[in-house]
Amino acid sequence: MISALIIVFREVIEAGLIVGIVLAATTGVPGRGRAVLAGVGAGVLGACIVAGFAGELANLFQGSGQEFFNAAILLLAVGMLTWHNVWMASHGRAMARELKAAGHRVKTGERTLAALSIVVGVAVLREGSEVVLFLYGIAAQGGTTAAGMVAGGGLGLAAGALVSALMYFGLLTIPAGKLFQVTSGLITLLAAGMAAQAVIFLQNGGWLEVFTGTVWDTGWLIKDDSIAGRLLHTLVGYSEAPNGAQLIAYGCTIVVILILMRLVNAANSAPKAKHA
Amino acid sequence: MNRQKIQMLLAFLMISTPALADAFLLVASALADAPIIVHLKDHKFSPATIKVKANQPAMIVLFNDDDGADEFDSSSLKIEKVVPGHNKGNIRLRALAPGKYPFMGEYHAATAQGVVIAE
Numbered sequence: 001m002i003s004a005l006i007i008v009f010r011e012v013i014e015a016g017l018i019v020g021i022v023l024a025a026t027t028g029v030p031g032r033g034r035a036v037l038a039g040v041g042a043g044v045l046g047a048c049i050v051a052g053f054a055g056e057l058a059n060l061f062q063g064s065g066q067e068f069f070n071a072a073i074l075l076l077a078v079g080m081l082t083w084h085n086v087w088m089a090s091h092g093r094a095m096a097r098e099l100k101a102a103g104h105r106v107k108t109g110e111r112t113l114a115a116l117s118i119v120v121g122v123a124v125l126r127e128g129s130e131v132v133l134f135l136y137g138i139a140a141q142g143g144t145t146a147a148g149m150v151a152g153g154g155l156g157l158a159a160g161a162l163v164s165a166l167m168y169f170g171l172l173t174i175p176a177g178k179l180f181q182v183t184s185g186l187i188t189l190l191a192a193g194m195a196a197q198a199v200i201f202l203q204n205g206g207w208l209e210v211f212t213g214t215v216w217d218t219g220w221l222i223k224d225d226s227i228a229g230r231l232l233h234t235l236v237g238y239s240e241a242p243n244g245a246q247l248i249a250y251g252c253t254i255v256v257i258l259i260l261m262r263l264v265n266a267a268n269s270a271p272k273a274k275h276a
Numbered sequence: 277m278n279r280q281k282i283q284m285l286l287a288f289l290m291i292s293t294p295a296l297a298d299a300f301l302l303v304a305s306a307l308a309d310a311p312i313i314v315h316l317k318d319h320k321f322s323p324a325t326i327k328v329k330a331n332q333p334a335m336i337v338l339f340n341d342d343d344g345a346d347e348f349d350s351s352s353l354k355i356e357k358v359v360p361g362h363n364k365g366n367i368r369l370r371a372l373a374p375g376k377y378p379f380m381g382e383y384h385a386a387t388a389q390g391v392v393i394a395e
Binding site for chain 1: 343347385
């Protein structure tokens with residue numbers, strides 16, 4: 001039971017953190033609960049479908065279908081996170097003003113919900129299909145241990161939800177005026193980490209074979225497998241021994257997002273400055 | 277002028293072609309290395325110790341002979357690959373520095389353990 005708990009928790013920790021950040025980034029936006037639930041629901045449904053067709057998926061693209069699929073949905077999530085941040089660059093201040101004002105309804109935030117809903121869906125889908133396969137395998141074995149393992153799996157899921165809640169309420173302690181700046185920063189790092197992870201899948205699929213050498217190794221300090229390693233992996237894209245292509249993808253994602261945010265911000269504030 | 281350029285190009289090609297051909301052969305021979313066949317049965321890898329040449333990519337074909345899925349998982353190899361029951365998965369190893377790279381079947385980590393040794 002404990003081993004099931006640990007495995008499921010390890011798989012859901014990433015989705016849990018992302019849900020927490022998304023909830024914080026949409027604080028006060030009406031309908032965000034529905035959007036996040038829709039993302040989780042679609043992710044779970046998708047995870048079951050992916051798990052059910054795991055064999056067929058694996059055999060696509062000369063046996064690299066899984067890698068292709070993972071890279072594709074990760075890059076989709078990177079695109080959505082980028083779009084959210086760029087959108088926030090032009091609307092973030094208005095959102096913060098509305099959040100501070102009475103009522104706490106941030107109407108301007110509604111347009112970014114769809115993008116973040118997709119990000120949640122992708123996060124749940126990716127790790128969820130592994131949880132489904134794992135739990136299904138245990139359930140199929142039957143017997144008394146199976147019941148304990150499924151209970152462990154349930155507890156693992158609950159622990160993942162707890163991570164979401166901790167992340168969310170932790171972020172909510174940030175003053176309203178600064179909250180969206182912090183979530184934008186977190187989302188930039190999230191996107192960069194996902195881009196680096198997509199590179200790994202492209203390498204494992206055999207599509208990207210440049211700069212595969214390890215650049216540095218901090219495995220002596222924090223192992224990828226440890227809980228701290230997993231948390232940092234999701235939040236800032238930590239990898240104990242990143243290779244060149246991973247680092248390039250990581251850096252480029254940050255630079256592109258920051259440049260786009262700045263461009264949008266400049267385009268937006270220039271006309272307003274004249275009025276002021 | 278144009279003729280001179282063409283002559284130079286031809287000369288360049290004559291010199292470089294054997295070098296290019298060598299490079300292609302080198303790549304081809306690396307790719308042509310037979311994949312390493314590994315079986316997963318009763319949640320154990322056989323062979324559990326896999327030797328590969330250092331600094332050269334390799335391919336493992338993992339046959340999962342069990343009923344349930346398992347995930348070939350190795351943080352040091354940067355590989356997470358789900359292989360459904362009674363199915364196979366191609367696992368690409370990038371060029372590895374000499375050393376030991378442990379891996380496991382994540383869903384049955386108590387018994388499914390192995391190591392890649394690059395030398």
